[in-house]
Amino acid sequence: MRLHPDLLAEGEKIIRGAVDDDDILHVRSRDNVYNCAGMIFSARRTQIDIEDFEWIVEDDGYRELSEADISYGDLVFYYKEEKPKHVGVIVKRQTEETWVLSQWGSYCEILHPLRVTYEAYGEPRRFFTDRK
């Protein structure tokens, strides 16, 4: 079921207001069936509560690593006030810039720099990989 157009428009306004230069955000897809954790752990089929991520990454065989060791395909979890708020997947990792693909709430999937997100998501804090 799609979001009401008024709600969608207001959400987009907030997203554009989240950054100084909205050209820095690239919308990949608009869907509200899944959320940020659902995009990653359920292959975009459903919503998964971000609060459940600790046991999911353990169950799925992920291991935590430092930011310095991340590579594309790894996961980044954003925290605010010591609580997990958001998760995305690293899609580009170079010396000076890291890009993340993540679903922003019920709105859309966005390609964004690692440290540019909606303010309520906080800061990138923990990183996980399933690389063998």
Add this chain to the structure above:
Amino acid sequence: MSRDASSPIGSEKMLDDYFFSVEDVAFAARANFAGGARAFYDAMDADECYAALSRRVRLNDGLAKLVYERVVALSKVSSDPDYENPLDVALAAYLRILLYSSPALAINAARVIADTPRIWWAEHLASKVRARAGSDILEFSREPNVEAMTSRQFSLPDSFLANRASTQLIRLQAKPNG
């Protein structure tokens, strides 16, 4: 003219302002950025009007009935069947306020919400309230640690989460489609 919260008229005007804010699309839009139930409640708490309304209702039992009446009224508002109900977040907000102030009205509100079409957040909370109706959990809602009630106490027990096959059922609570 300044509003006097102690006068009935001033109080009513103030309440209408709160109701307007909670039912406004901007409030719903911010809450819909949440990646989970706790983040959704955090987004509500960060809203000044929601927080103020919640505080006032907790301090004045008579106001809970007005909030309940808003739930009943909103549940009857018709909305476009092609989209999620735009009042979903407002219904969830009012139900949460009632949880903290009047458990009996919260249960009634949860039952009203059950018949409201195309909602997600409100039903997420309402289903838990209905499941708890009759137990003593809701009676604790006047205690200070209300966050614990809406998140941890509504969680399933660890023993249930221990089994991966069982947890799949919890993880795949798909939003209703189509």
